[in-house]
Amino acid sequence: MVKSNASNPDQYDRASELKAFDETKAGVKGLVDAGITELPPIFHQPADKIQKYPVLRDTQFSIPVIDLERVKEDPSIRKEIVDKVGNASRKWGFFQVVNHGIPVNVLEEMKDGVRRFYEQDDELKKQYYTFSKPVVYNSNYDLYAGLAVNWRDTFSSFMAPNPPKVEDLPPVCRDIMVEYSKQVQALGYLLLELLSEALGLKRDHLKEMDCAKGLLMLCHYYPACPQPELALGISKHADNDFITVLLQDHIGGLQVLHEDKWIDVPPAPGALVINIGDLLQLISNDAFISVEHRVVANSVGPRVSVACFFSTSVIPNSRLYGPIKELLSEENPPKYRETTVTEYAIYSNGRGLDVDGHSHLLHFRL
Ligand SMILES: O=C(O)CCC(=O)C(=O)O
């Protein structure tokens, strides 16, 4: 157990508390199971980090929800959908989709599978608490590097193009991980078509650039927090991929930074949240924006979510990605130098922002 010293958070041995927490291999859920009633200091966010931007709760400002029904059948409906996807990707960098083709029972089973993973016996879970297996479970991947530990546990696995052997996936959720990742990849390809068309490119342009070839699945668990106002589930970051498809449950907590205000992304039944990652901002030459987001801690959880990152960062790949030539003109010269997905991943080191809290994209700007 990590001893708590929340009444005097400045006077504690941070390094040894981090190590003690890490060595439990039981994550944040382990602390909750042990019955803590105060937030241990390693989780305390600096107050200015939590409150820097106001939270705006105004229905006038909300992430667009786009209905994909009949997108493949009716060209005039498709055109409307493409316009909506383009507008949302330019203005918000985020949107939700409904009628996306993934059945509700698959979404429910995926969330149940994540709950089963975390709620199984600690001893079974601990075997994945390592960076040397295809499925990596830990609390925060950047436990020792972050300013404050996030109130969250995560397990992750690359699911495409080279998925792990089935026996390497956790038995309690392996079938649904395989099924869901296949369906998400198909949706990823459809989204790339719509995004290509919204950029005025031919339908297969982004697909042919391999933007949905690689898929990293991150399964998050945000236990109920004893002092949610002092912690964050995920601190402010942007995603370092092409696009992300996020499945969230009914609890909520995801917020998007829009015009210097945090806007809630309300859970909608059957919906998936889509966001533009840094690499798509780069190749679209800033037409689409990769927007910072965070998850606040909650007192009613556990909340579960599954983030599917489309990126090929683990495949050795020398393919260069720069602003797409067809989008450039005298009035729209390239804003970024070319990079590889691997270089971008190494540069961002899996972290959503640089040490000063700025986007890693700035480093690649011409
Ligand atoms: O859990 C969520 O709602 C967001 C997760 C997220 O932002 C991420 O995995 O990058």
Ligand SMILES: [Fe+2]
């Ligand atoms: Fe994210």
